[in-house]
Amino acid sequence: MPPARSLLLSAACAALLSGLALAPVPASAAAPAPAATQAAEDAELRALADRLLAQNAPEGAPGIAVLVARGDRVLYRGARGLAEVELGVPLSPDQVFRIGSVTKQFAAAGLLKLVEAGKVGLDDPLSKYVKDYPNGDAIQVRQLLDHTSGVKSYTGIDGYMHESIKRELNTGELIAVFKDLPADFAPGQDYRYNNSGYVLLGAVIEAASGRPWHEYLRETLLQPLGLAHTRYGDVRTLIPGMVAGYARRDGAVLPMAFLDMSQPHAAGALVSTLDDLWRWNRALHGGRVLSAQHYREMISAHGKARHGEYGYGYGIGRMPMHGRLTYAHGGGIFGFASYLLYEPTSATTVAVLSNDESGAPGGIGLEAIARQLGAMAMGAPYPPARAVPVDAAALASAEGVYRLDPQRAWALRADAGSLAVQRIGGGAPQRLTPVAAETFVYPDGIARLRLERDGTGKVAAMRYFADGEGESERSARSEEALPAR
Structure with a gap:
Protein backbone atom coordinates (compact mmCIF):
# COMPACT_ATOMS: atom_id res chain seq x y z
CA MET A 1 0.00 0.00 0.00
CA PRO A 2 1.05 3.64 0.17
CA PRO A 3 4.78 4.23 0.08
CA ALA A 4 5.77 2.82 3.39
CA ARG A 5 7.22 0.08 1.25
CA SER A 6 10.66 -0.73 2.22
CA LEU A 7 11.92 -2.68 -0.58
CA LEU A 8 13.36 -3.91 1.40
CA LEU A 9 10.94 -4.32 0.43
CA SER A 10 8.13 -5.62 -0.57
CA ALA A 11 8.24 -3.53 -3.67
CA ALA A 12 5.28 -4.44 -5.68
CA CYS A 13 4.37 -5.90 -8.99
CA ALA A 14 3.19 -6.08 -12.61
CA ALA A 15 3.27 -8.41 -15.60
CA LEU A 16 5.92 -11.12 -15.37
CA LEU A 17 8.51 -11.30 -18.11
CA SER A 18 9.16 -14.51 -20.01
CA GLY A 19 11.75 -16.96 -18.75
CA LEU A 20 14.12 -15.79 -21.48
CA ALA A 21 13.94 -12.23 -20.21
CA LEU A 22 15.16 -13.35 -16.78
CA ALA A 23 18.57 -14.14 -18.23
CA PRO A 24 21.20 -11.38 -18.51
CA VAL A 25 20.62 -9.38 -21.69
CA PRO A 26 23.62 -7.74 -23.37
CA ALA A 27 23.46 -4.02 -23.98
CA SER A 28 23.46 -4.64 -27.71
CA ALA A 29 20.30 -6.79 -27.56
CA ALA A 30 17.95 -3.89 -28.29
CA ALA A 31 18.06 -2.29 -31.73
CA PRO A 32 19.78 1.12 -31.49
CA ALA A 33 17.60 4.18 -31.97
CA PRO A 34 18.43 6.62 -34.80
CA ALA A 35 21.09 9.10 -33.71
CA ALA A 36 18.78 12.13 -33.68
CA THR A 37 16.11 10.26 -31.71
CA GLN A 38 18.73 8.94 -29.29
CA ALA A 39 20.15 12.42 -28.71
CA ALA A 40 16.69 13.81 -28.00
CA GLU A 41 15.91 10.98 -25.56
CA ASP A 42 19.25 11.46 -23.80
CA ALA A 43 18.59 15.19 -23.44
CA GLU A 44 15.14 14.48 -22.04
CA LEU A 45 16.61 12.08 -19.48
CA ARG A 46 19.28 14.59 -18.43
CA ALA A 47 16.62 17.25 -17.99
CA LEU A 48 14.54 14.91 -15.82
CA ALA A 49 17.58 13.99 -13.70
CA ASP A 50 18.51 17.66 -13.21
CA ARG A 51 14.93 18.46 -12.27
CA LEU A 52 14.68 15.58 -9.77
CA LEU A 53 17.94 16.60 -8.13
CA ALA A 54 16.81 20.21 -7.88
CA GLN A 55 13.49 19.16 -6.34
CA ASN A 56 14.95 16.69 -3.85
CA ALA A 57 18.36 18.05 -2.82
CA PRO A 58 18.09 21.57 -1.37
CA GLU A 59 21.04 23.90 -1.77
CA GLY A 60 23.32 24.30 1.26
CA ALA A 61 22.40 20.88 2.63
CA PRO A 62 23.47 17.25 2.27
CA GLY A 63 22.83 16.04 -1.23
CA ILE A 64 22.17 13.30 -3.75
CA ALA A 65 24.37 11.74 -6.43
CA VAL A 66 22.88 9.91 -9.43
CA LEU A 67 24.17 7.70 -12.23
CA VAL A 68 22.03 6.36 -15.09
CA ALA A 69 23.48 3.95 -17.64
CA ARG A 70 22.23 1.74 -20.42
CA GLY A 71 24.61 -1.15 -20.84
CA ASP A 72 28.15 0.22 -20.94
CA ARG A 73 27.08 3.78 -21.81
CA VAL A 74 26.55 6.34 -19.05
CA LEU A 75 23.56 8.54 -19.86
CA TYR A 76 23.81 10.77 -16.79
CA ARG A 77 26.25 11.24 -13.94
CA GLY A 78 25.66 14.12 -11.57
CA ALA A 79 25.28 15.36 -8.01
CA ARG A 80 23.75 18.24 -6.09
CA GLY A 81 24.24 19.36 -2.49
CA LEU A 82 27.15 19.29 -0.07
CA ALA A 83 29.60 16.54 0.83
CA GLU A 84 30.53 18.48 3.98
CA VAL A 85 27.94 20.97 5.11
CA GLU A 86 30.19 22.59 7.71
CA LEU A 87 32.88 23.43 5.15
CA GLY A 88 30.61 24.00 2.17
CA VAL A 89 32.34 21.26 0.15
CA PRO A 90 30.18 20.38 -2.88
CA LEU A 91 29.05 16.84 -3.51
CA SER A 92 30.50 15.13 -6.56
CA PRO A 93 29.40 11.91 -8.29
CA ASP A 94 32.76 10.16 -7.73
CA GLN A 95 32.68 10.31 -3.92
CA VAL A 96 32.23 7.41 -1.48
CA PHE A 97 29.01 6.76 0.48
CA ARG A 98 27.78 4.14 2.91
CA ILE A 99 25.40 1.91 0.95
CA GLY A 100 23.57 0.21 3.84
CA SER A 101 21.49 -2.77 2.80
CA VAL A 102 22.66 -2.69 -0.81
CA THR A 103 25.52 -4.61 0.87
CA LYS A 104 23.22 -7.63 1.05
CA GLN A 105 23.51 -8.51 -2.64
CA PHE A 106 27.32 -8.55 -2.36
CA ALA A 107 27.07 -10.85 0.66
CA ALA A 108 24.54 -13.09 -1.10
CA ALA A 109 26.72 -13.37 -4.21
CA GLY A 110 29.73 -14.13 -2.03
CA LEU A 111 27.84 -16.92 -0.29
CA LEU A 112 26.76 -18.35 -3.64
CA LYS A 113 30.42 -18.41 -4.73
CA LEU A 114 31.03 -20.70 -1.73
CA VAL A 115 28.11 -22.85 -2.89
CA GLU A 116 29.70 -23.10 -6.34
CA ALA A 117 32.99 -24.09 -4.71
CA GLY A 118 31.24 -26.90 -2.81
CA LYS A 119 31.98 -25.36 0.59
CA VAL A 120 28.36 -24.49 1.47
CA GLY A 121 25.01 -26.03 0.56
CA LEU A 122 21.88 -23.89 0.33
CA ASP A 123 19.95 -26.57 2.19
CA ASP A 124 22.63 -26.94 4.87
CA PRO A 125 21.43 -26.28 8.42
CA LEU A 126 22.74 -23.16 10.12
CA SER A 127 24.05 -25.40 12.91
CA LYS A 128 26.73 -26.72 10.52
CA TYR A 129 28.39 -23.28 10.62
CA VAL A 130 27.11 -21.64 13.84
CA LYS A 131 27.27 -24.52 16.27
CA ASP A 132 25.16 -23.36 19.21
CA TYR A 133 22.44 -21.31 17.49
CA PRO A 134 18.99 -22.15 18.94
CA ASN A 135 16.97 -24.26 16.48
CA GLY A 136 19.93 -24.06 14.12
CA ASP A 137 19.21 -27.55 12.80
CA ALA A 138 15.88 -26.32 11.37
CA ILE A 139 17.17 -23.09 9.73
CA GLN A 140 18.54 -23.52 6.21
CA VAL A 141 21.20 -21.29 4.68
CA ARG A 142 18.81 -20.32 1.87
CA GLN A 143 16.33 -19.01 4.47
CA LEU A 144 18.94 -16.53 5.70
CA LEU A 145 19.33 -15.26 2.13
CA ASP A 146 15.65 -14.49 1.53
CA HIS A 147 14.45 -13.52 5.02
CA THR A 148 12.34 -16.62 5.63
CA SER A 149 14.35 -17.91 8.62
CA GLY A 150 12.16 -16.28 11.29
CA VAL A 151 15.15 -15.04 13.31
CA LYS A 152 14.53 -11.82 15.22
CA SER A 153 16.09 -8.70 13.73
CA TYR A 154 18.43 -7.11 16.27
CA THR A 155 17.94 -3.66 14.72
CA GLY A 156 14.30 -3.86 15.83
CA ILE A 157 15.08 -4.38 19.52
CA ASP A 158 13.61 -1.50 21.54
CA GLY A 159 16.30 1.11 22.20
CA TYR A 160 19.08 -0.88 20.57
CA MET A 161 19.81 1.68 17.86
CA HIS A 162 20.45 4.45 20.42
CA GLU A 163 23.36 3.21 22.50
CA SER A 164 24.06 -0.49 21.96
CA ILE A 165 24.75 0.06 18.26
CA LYS A 166 27.85 2.08 19.21
CA ARG A 167 29.77 -0.93 20.55
CA GLU A 168 32.47 -2.69 18.55
CA LEU A 169 31.45 -6.37 18.42
CA ASN A 170 32.91 -9.39 16.72
CA THR A 171 30.64 -11.78 14.85
CA GLY A 172 30.03 -14.06 17.82
CA GLU A 173 29.28 -11.17 20.16
CA LEU A 174 26.83 -9.68 17.67
CA ILE A 175 25.01 -13.00 17.25
CA ALA A 176 24.75 -13.25 21.03
CA VAL A 177 22.68 -10.04 20.98
CA PHE A 178 19.73 -11.76 19.26
CA LYS A 179 20.25 -15.53 19.33
CA ASP A 180 18.08 -16.16 22.41
CA LEU A 181 15.21 -13.87 21.36
CA PRO A 182 11.97 -15.66 20.41
CA ALA A 183 11.66 -16.34 16.70
CA ASP A 184 9.13 -14.39 14.64
CA PHE A 185 7.91 -17.63 13.01
CA ALA A 186 9.07 -21.16 12.25
CA PRO A 187 11.76 -21.40 9.56
CA GLY A 188 10.31 -21.23 6.06
CA GLN A 189 6.77 -20.45 7.22
CA ASP A 190 6.72 -16.70 6.49
CA TYR A 191 8.76 -13.80 5.13
CA ARG A 192 9.98 -10.88 7.22
CA TYR A 193 12.87 -8.67 6.23
CA ASN A 194 15.51 -8.71 8.93
CA ASN A 195 19.18 -7.87 9.43
CA SER A 196 20.03 -10.69 11.84
CA GLY A 197 19.76 -13.21 9.01
CA TYR A 198 22.55 -11.46 7.12
CA VAL A 199 24.75 -11.32 10.22
CA LEU A 200 24.30 -15.10 10.39
CA LEU A 201 25.04 -15.27 6.66
CA GLY A 202 28.29 -13.41 7.37
CA ALA A 203 29.06 -16.00 10.03
CA VAL A 204 28.47 -18.79 7.50
CA ILE A 205 30.88 -17.08 5.07
CA GLU A 206 33.48 -16.79 7.81
CA ALA A 207 33.13 -20.42 8.89
CA ALA A 208 33.30 -21.75 5.32
CA SER A 209 36.06 -19.46 4.04
CA GLY A 210 38.19 -19.06 7.15
CA ARG A 211 38.27 -15.29 6.54
CA PRO A 212 36.38 -12.29 7.97
CA TRP A 213 33.29 -11.85 5.80
CA HIS A 214 34.44 -8.51 4.33
CA GLU A 215 37.96 -9.78 3.60
CA TYR A 216 36.46 -12.74 1.79
CA LEU A 217 34.25 -10.41 -0.31
CA ARG A 218 37.25 -8.19 -1.09
CA GLU A 219 39.37 -11.11 -2.25
CA THR A 220 36.60 -13.01 -4.07
CA LEU A 221 34.49 -10.25 -5.62
CA LEU A 222 35.67 -6.69 -5.16
CA GLN A 223 39.29 -6.96 -6.27
CA PRO A 224 38.72 -9.34 -9.20
CA LEU A 225 35.94 -7.07 -10.54
CA GLY A 226 38.02 -3.91 -10.15
CA LEU A 227 35.65 -2.31 -7.64
CA ALA A 228 38.41 -0.22 -6.12
CA HIS A 229 36.15 2.05 -4.07
CA THR A 230 33.87 -0.62 -2.60
CA ARG A 231 35.06 -1.79 0.80
CA TYR A 232 34.21 -2.37 4.43
CA GLY A 233 33.30 0.99 5.93
CA ASP A 234 35.55 0.74 9.00
CA VAL A 235 35.12 3.81 11.21
CA ARG A 236 38.70 3.37 12.43
CA THR A 237 40.17 3.85 8.96
CA LEU A 238 40.48 6.89 6.73
CA ILE A 239 38.57 6.15 3.52
CA PRO A 240 39.66 8.32 0.57
CA GLY A 241 36.78 10.22 -0.96
CA MET A 242 34.37 9.46 1.90
CA VAL A 243 31.66 12.10 2.33
CA ALA A 244 30.22 13.13 5.69
CA GLY A 245 26.81 11.74 6.66
CA TYR A 246 23.93 13.70 8.16
CA ALA A 247 20.62 13.33 9.93
CA ARG A 248 17.66 15.67 10.44
CA ARG A 249 15.56 16.66 13.41
CA ASP A 250 12.57 18.96 12.98
CA GLY A 251 13.94 19.91 9.57
CA ALA A 252 17.38 20.92 10.89
CA VAL A 253 20.52 19.24 9.52
CA LEU A 254 22.60 17.47 12.19
CA PRO A 255 25.72 15.32 12.15
CA MET A 256 24.80 11.65 11.88
CA ALA A 257 24.69 9.58 15.06
CA PHE A 258 27.60 7.21 15.63
CA LEU A 259 27.38 3.49 15.05
CA ASP A 260 30.24 1.04 14.97
CA MET A 261 30.37 -0.48 11.50
CA SER A 262 31.12 -3.89 12.95
CA GLN A 263 27.41 -4.07 13.72
CA PRO A 264 25.81 -3.63 10.28
CA HIS A 265 28.08 -6.54 9.35
CA ALA A 266 27.17 -8.40 6.13
CA ALA A 267 23.72 -6.78 6.32
CA GLY A 268 24.95 -3.27 5.57
CA ALA A 269 28.59 -2.33 6.28
CA LEU A 270 30.00 -1.66 2.80
CA VAL A 271 30.75 1.72 1.23
CA SER A 272 30.88 2.37 -2.51
CA THR A 273 30.55 4.87 -5.36
CA LEU A 274 28.08 5.35 -8.20
CA ASP A 275 30.49 3.98 -10.79
CA ASP A 276 31.40 0.93 -8.72
CA LEU A 277 27.72 0.11 -8.29
CA TRP A 278 27.21 0.42 -12.05
CA ARG A 279 30.17 -1.89 -12.67
CA TRP A 280 28.77 -4.31 -10.10
CA ASN A 281 25.41 -4.39 -11.88
CA ARG A 282 27.10 -5.02 -15.21
CA ALA A 283 29.17 -7.86 -13.74
CA LEU A 284 26.45 -9.51 -11.66
CA HIS A 285 23.67 -9.33 -14.25
CA GLY A 286 26.06 -9.85 -17.15
CA GLY A 287 27.17 -13.31 -16.07
CA ARG A 288 30.65 -12.44 -14.73
CA VAL A 289 30.01 -13.21 -11.05
CA LEU A 290 27.94 -16.39 -10.81
CA SER A 291 27.11 -19.38 -12.95
CA ALA A 292 23.83 -19.15 -14.86
CA GLN A 293 22.26 -21.61 -12.40
CA HIS A 294 23.22 -19.69 -9.28
CA TYR A 295 22.46 -16.29 -10.81
CA ARG A 296 18.97 -17.58 -11.60
CA GLU A 297 18.69 -18.83 -8.01
CA MET A 298 19.72 -15.40 -6.70
CA ILE A 299 17.23 -13.35 -8.73
CA SER A 300 14.27 -15.71 -8.23
CA ALA A 301 11.79 -15.50 -5.35
CA HIS A 307 4.85 -11.58 -3.37
CA GLY A 308 2.59 -12.41 -6.26
CA GLU A 309 4.90 -12.87 -9.20
CA TYR A 310 7.58 -10.73 -7.57
CA GLY A 311 9.08 -10.55 -4.08
CA TYR A 312 12.59 -11.08 -2.73
CA GLY A 313 15.43 -13.20 -4.10
CA TYR A 314 18.80 -13.60 -2.41
CA GLY A 315 19.91 -10.16 -1.28
CA ILE A 316 17.93 -8.45 -4.02
CA GLY A 317 14.31 -7.48 -4.57
CA ARG A 318 12.14 -8.20 -7.63
CA MET A 319 9.80 -5.37 -8.52
CA PRO A 320 8.00 -3.81 -11.45
CA MET A 321 9.07 -0.66 -13.22
CA HIS A 322 6.37 0.45 -15.62
CA GLY A 323 5.39 -3.15 -16.23
CA ARG A 324 8.88 -4.60 -16.57
CA LEU A 325 10.61 -6.83 -14.06
CA THR A 326 13.54 -5.10 -12.36
CA TYR A 327 15.99 -6.10 -9.66
CA ALA A 328 16.50 -3.50 -6.97
CA HIS A 329 17.43 -2.82 -3.37
CA GLY A 330 17.48 0.20 -1.11
CA GLY A 331 19.67 0.95 1.86
CA GLY A 332 19.33 3.14 4.90
CA ILE A 333 22.01 3.56 7.56
CA PHE A 334 23.09 6.33 9.93
CA GLY A 335 23.93 9.33 7.78
CA PHE A 336 23.19 7.78 4.38
CA ALA A 337 20.59 6.33 2.02
CA SER A 338 20.99 4.43 -1.24
CA TYR A 339 19.11 2.75 -4.05
CA LEU A 340 20.40 0.48 -6.82
CA LEU A 341 18.22 -0.71 -9.70
CA TYR A 342 18.74 -2.90 -12.78
CA GLU A 343 16.29 -3.49 -15.64
CA PRO A 344 17.49 -6.48 -17.71
CA THR A 345 15.86 -6.06 -21.12
CA SER A 346 17.54 -2.69 -21.69
CA ALA A 347 20.48 -3.36 -19.31
CA THR A 348 19.59 -0.14 -17.50
CA THR A 349 21.33 0.73 -14.23
CA VAL A 350 20.24 3.52 -11.91
CA ALA A 351 22.30 4.20 -8.77
CA VAL A 352 21.23 6.91 -6.31
CA LEU A 353 23.28 7.79 -3.22
CA SER A 354 22.60 10.37 -0.51
CA ASN A 355 24.56 11.58 2.51
CA ASP A 356 21.29 12.46 4.22
CA GLU A 357 19.83 9.45 6.00
CA SER A 358 16.31 10.63 5.14
CA GLY A 359 17.28 10.22 1.48
CA ALA A 360 15.35 13.13 0.03
CA PRO A 361 13.94 15.25 2.85
CA GLY A 362 10.54 16.54 1.88
CA GLY A 363 11.00 15.03 -1.57
CA ILE A 364 9.83 11.88 -3.28
CA GLY A 365 12.54 9.51 -1.99
CA LEU A 366 15.44 7.72 -3.65
CA GLU A 367 13.36 4.77 -4.88
CA ALA A 368 11.00 7.04 -6.80
CA ILE A 369 13.94 8.98 -8.26
CA ALA A 370 15.52 5.73 -9.43
CA ARG A 371 12.31 4.36 -10.89
CA GLN A 372 11.44 7.54 -12.75
CA LEU A 373 14.91 7.72 -14.26
CA GLY A 374 14.98 4.00 -15.01
CA ALA A 375 11.65 4.13 -16.82
CA MET A 376 12.84 7.09 -18.85
CA ALA A 377 16.12 5.34 -19.72
CA MET A 378 14.36 2.21 -20.95
CA GLY A 379 12.09 4.32 -23.16
CA ALA A 380 8.85 3.97 -21.20
CA PRO A 381 8.60 7.00 -18.86
CA TYR A 382 5.87 7.26 -16.29
CA PRO A 383 3.20 9.70 -17.46
CA PRO A 384 3.29 13.13 -15.81
CA ALA A 385 0.64 13.72 -13.17
CA ARG A 386 -1.46 16.54 -14.61
CA ALA A 387 -4.16 17.62 -12.18
CA VAL A 388 -7.80 17.77 -13.28
CA PRO A 389 -10.68 19.37 -11.34
CA VAL A 390 -12.76 16.94 -9.29
CA ASP A 391 -16.20 17.60 -7.83
CA ALA A 392 -15.99 18.53 -4.15
CA ALA A 393 -18.99 16.40 -3.25
CA ALA A 394 -17.37 13.38 -4.91
CA LEU A 395 -14.23 13.94 -2.86
CA ALA A 396 -16.21 14.27 0.35
CA SER A 397 -18.04 11.04 -0.40
CA ALA A 398 -14.71 9.17 -0.42
CA GLU A 399 -13.72 10.24 3.10
CA GLY A 400 -13.38 7.29 5.44
CA VAL A 401 -11.24 4.42 6.67
CA TYR A 402 -10.10 1.72 4.22
CA ARG A 403 -8.74 -1.54 5.58
CA LEU A 404 -6.47 -4.02 3.79
CA ASP A 405 -6.15 -6.46 6.69
CA PRO A 406 -6.43 -6.43 10.50
CA GLN A 407 -3.05 -4.67 10.82
CA ARG A 408 -3.18 -2.17 7.95
CA ALA A 409 -5.65 0.59 7.26
CA TRP A 410 -5.65 4.06 5.71
CA ALA A 411 -7.62 7.25 6.22
CA LEU A 412 -8.82 9.19 3.17
CA ARG A 413 -9.77 12.84 3.58
CA ALA A 414 -10.78 15.57 1.16
CA ASP A 415 -7.97 18.12 0.93
CA ALA A 416 -8.03 21.32 -1.13
CA GLY A 417 -9.55 19.92 -4.30
CA SER A 418 -8.03 16.48 -3.94
CA LEU A 419 -7.61 13.65 -1.42
CA ALA A 420 -4.99 13.03 1.24
CA VAL A 421 -4.14 9.51 2.37
CA GLN A 422 -2.54 8.56 5.67
CA ARG A 423 -1.56 5.21 7.16
CA ILE A 424 -3.46 4.76 10.41
CA GLY A 425 -1.04 4.27 13.27
CA GLY A 426 1.92 5.95 11.61
CA GLY A 427 3.14 8.01 8.69
CA ALA A 428 2.50 11.52 7.48
CA PRO A 429 -0.47 12.34 5.26
CA GLN A 430 0.27 12.39 1.54
CA ARG A 431 -1.65 14.75 -0.70
CA LEU A 432 -2.64 13.09 -3.95
CA THR A 433 -2.98 14.63 -7.41
CA PRO A 434 -6.32 13.93 -9.16
CA VAL A 435 -5.67 12.84 -12.74
CA ALA A 436 -9.22 11.56 -13.41
CA ALA A 437 -12.51 11.60 -11.55
CA GLU A 438 -11.67 8.44 -9.58
CA THR A 439 -7.88 8.20 -10.03
CA PHE A 440 -5.18 9.92 -7.99
CA VAL A 441 -1.37 9.93 -8.19
CA TYR A 442 0.92 9.82 -5.15
CA PRO A 443 3.67 12.43 -4.62
CA ASP A 444 6.27 10.02 -6.05
CA GLY A 445 4.64 10.47 -9.47
CA ILE A 446 4.32 6.69 -9.87
CA ALA A 447 1.87 5.02 -7.48
CA ARG A 448 -1.86 5.51 -8.08
CA LEU A 449 -5.01 5.19 -6.04
CA ARG A 450 -8.31 4.37 -7.70
CA LEU A 451 -11.71 4.56 -6.03
CA GLU A 452 -14.25 1.78 -6.51
CA ARG A 453 -17.97 2.50 -6.23
CA ASP A 454 -20.76 0.00 -5.70
CA GLY A 455 -24.02 -0.20 -7.63
CA THR A 456 -25.50 2.66 -5.60
CA GLY A 457 -22.60 4.98 -6.37
CA LYS A 458 -21.11 4.79 -2.88
CA VAL A 459 -17.32 4.46 -2.61
CA ALA A 460 -16.81 0.86 -1.46
CA ALA A 461 -13.04 0.40 -1.73
CA MET A 462 -9.78 1.89 -2.88
CA ARG A 463 -7.16 0.15 -5.00
CA TYR A 464 -3.46 0.92 -4.68
CA PHE A 465 -1.26 0.42 -7.76
CA ALA A 466 2.37 0.60 -6.63
CA ASP A 467 3.62 0.76 -10.22
CA GLY A 468 0.75 2.94 -11.43
CA GLU A 469 -0.77 -0.02 -13.29
CA GLY A 470 -0.79 -3.83 -13.21
CA GLU A 471 -1.29 -5.59 -9.89
CA SER A 472 -3.06 -3.74 -7.10
CA GLU A 473 -4.05 -4.10 -3.46
CA ARG A 474 -7.70 -3.59 -2.60
CA SER A 475 -8.67 -2.03 0.72
CA ALA A 476 -12.38 -2.21 1.51
CA ARG A 477 -14.15 0.71 3.10
CA SER A 478 -14.68 0.16 6.79
CA GLU A 479 -17.38 1.42 9.09
CA GLU A 480 -14.70 2.73 11.46
CA ALA A 481 -14.80 6.42 12.31
CA LEU A 482 -12.07 8.61 10.85
CA PRO A 483 -9.36 9.12 13.50
CA ALA A 484 -8.51 12.61 14.66
CA ARG A 485 -6.09 14.43 12.40
Missing part, protein backbone atom coordinates in the same frame (compact mmCIF):
# COMPACT_ATOMS: atom_id res chain seq x y z
CA HIS A 302 11.24 -18.76 -3.49
CA GLY A 303 8.47 -19.98 -1.20
CA LYS A 304 7.20 -17.41 1.26
CA ALA A 305 9.54 -14.76 -0.16
CA ARG A 306 7.30 -14.48 -3.23
